[in-house]
Amino acid sequence: MRTFISFNEALSEVLDRVRLVEAERIPLSEALGRTLAKDVVSSDSIPPFASSAMDGYALRAEDLTGTGGTLKVIEHIPAGRMPQKTVGVGQCARIMTGAPIPKGADTVVPVEWTQEDQEVVDIDRGATLGVHVRPAAEDVCVGDIILREGDVVTPGGLGMLASLGCISPLVRKRPRIGIISTGDEVVPPSAQPEMGQIRNSNGPTLQALAGVFGASCMGYVHAKDDPKDIQRAIESQMETDLLIIAGGVSVGQHDYVKTVLEKMGMAMHFWKVRQRPGKPLAFGTIGKLPILGLPGNPVSSAMCFSIYGRRAIDTMLGKANLGGAQLQATMNAPMKKVPELHYFSRGIALMRSDGTLEVGPAGAQGSNLLGSVLKANCIIHLPADQSKVGPGTKVTIELLPWTNLNPV
Numbered sequence: 035m036r037t038f039i040s041f042n043e044a045l046s047e048v049l050d051r052v053r054l055v056e057a058e059r060i061p062l063s064e065a066l067g068r069t070l071a072k073d074v075v076s077s078d079s080i081p082p083f084a085s086s087a088m089d090g091y092a093l094r095a096e097d098l099t100g101t102g103g104t105l106k107v108i109e110h111i112p113a114g115r116m117p118q119k120t121v122g123v124g125q126c127a128r129i130m131t132g133a134p135i136p137k138g139a140d141t142v143v144p145v146e147w148t149q150e151d152q153e154v155v156d157i158d159r160g161a162t163l164g165v166h167v168r169p170a171a172e173d174v175c176v177g178d179i180i181l182r183e184g185d186v187v188t189p190g191g192l193g194m195l196a197s198l199g200c201i202s203p204l205v206r207k208r209p210r211i212g213i214i215s216t217g218d219e220v221v222p223p224s225a226q227p228e229m230g231q232i233r234n235s236n237g238p239t240l241q242a243l244a245g246v247f248g249a250s251c252m253g254y255v256h257a258k259d260d261p262k263d264i265q266r267a268i269e270s271q272m273e274t275d276l277l278i279i280a281g282g283v284s285v286g287q288h289d290y291v292k293t294v295l296e297k298m299g300m301a302m303h304f305w306k307v308r309q310r311p312g313k314p315l316a317f318g319t320i321g322k323l324p325i326l327g328l329p330g331n332p333v334s335s336a337m338c339f340s341i342y343g344r345r346a347i348d349t350m351l352g353k354a355n356l357g358g359a360q361l362q363a364t365m366n367a368p369m370k371k372v373p374e375l376h377y378f379s380r381g382i383a384l385m386r387s388d389g390t391l392e393v394g395p396a397g398a399q400g401s402n403l404l405g406s407v408l409k410a411n412c413i414i415h416l417p418a419d420q421s422k423v424g425p426g427t428k429v430t431i432e433l434l435p436w437t438n439l440n441p442v
Contacts, residue, residue: 035302041376044307059202068205069351074181079171084135087166092139093126095163102157142166208250209350212271216281236280281330284314309376311401312338331401358432363391365427380410385439411437
């Protein structure tokens with residue numbers, strides 16, 4: 035077992051040991067937010083035919099002079115109906131927005147330029163060839179890769195799938211995340227704590243984060259600081275893709291989690307990482323099940339899961355980009371930094387009027403102060419080799435899923 039390893043070493047160890055989850059076909063109506071398991075290749079052109087962008091008249095541009103002309107109306111074409119006639123010299127067809135362009139026509143003039151009188155129409159100006167005609171395949175051609183494996187289906191992506199008739203897309207199953215919180219002092223959120231007790235925030239927070247990150251979590255299990263109770267809780271969560279245990283992995287007298295896991299046959303790959311918060315992070319495997327042991331402090335637990343858990347879930351889903359979007363920002367306040375530790379600081383990023391970003395700490399950064407997680411819209415990454423951090427320092431921030439970059 036390795037100990038006191040770097041952040042990058044720890045992250046690589048975790049990601050190397052999680053597995054891509056299986057794929058499944060789901061109804062299109064359930065595809066929003068899911069991750070595609072294969073490329074979506076278009077078998078159709080979109081639009082499949084040239085159509086009118088305006089209510090007006092489909093005609094041949096060469097039949098008009100610079101001041102317009104008078105043409106014979108041979109057909110009315112509503113949207114949803116194919117033209118029945120070919121537009122010839124001196125002819126036109128009344129056409130609605132979205133209706134197919136008839137053969138022979140190459141241009142549409144809007145109805146505002148015209149005055150129809152029974153079977154003829156007067157047009158008061160000339161028209162440029164092709165104006166107000168939407169070409170076939172303007173958006174998508176047959177054979178185009180529309181969405182790629184690993185893409186998350188957005189509302190726009192769902193609309194495109196619908197346009198292509200892809201009613202049962204192949205997506206990755208949601209990774210199953212098991213969550214165990216620990217501690218004799220921890221009581222359910224519904225309980226009235228007695229002196230020395232606290233309500234369970236780790237369980238609900240980790241469950242919520244798992245859902246936001248695209249995983250499936252049916253709830254969380256709580257274990258007392260008792261080896262038998264801890265083993266019972268672990269055994270109840272073995273049929274998952276990733277097991278998260280919050281608390282009990284440090285060096286306290288009642289921190290039994292690591293000992294219990296080792297007795298259950300876990301191969302411990304590392305314990306303790308040069309990072310803050312979350313130095314006593316532990317990671318191992320029982321068989322093929324990866325187990326991430328988080329510190330019990332609420333902030334440490336939430337931050338470690340937001341970094342390691344999120345990237346593990348992204349890897350299991352086959353995403354190309356892991357974690358939240360990373361951007362450059364300028365610090366607007368000083369921050370204390372211990373050399374040789376990688377910091378995950380909770381931050382509040384703001385957008386300046388010139389489009390650049392500034393960022394500062396989201397309040398006090400103590401590992402027990404969950405309020406900083408409440409306020410934060412980003413994580414400020416401060417690498418181990420960075421020492422001084424003050425106003426004007428350029429830093430990398432990682433946006434949280436609920437981020438709203440308010441202007442300064």
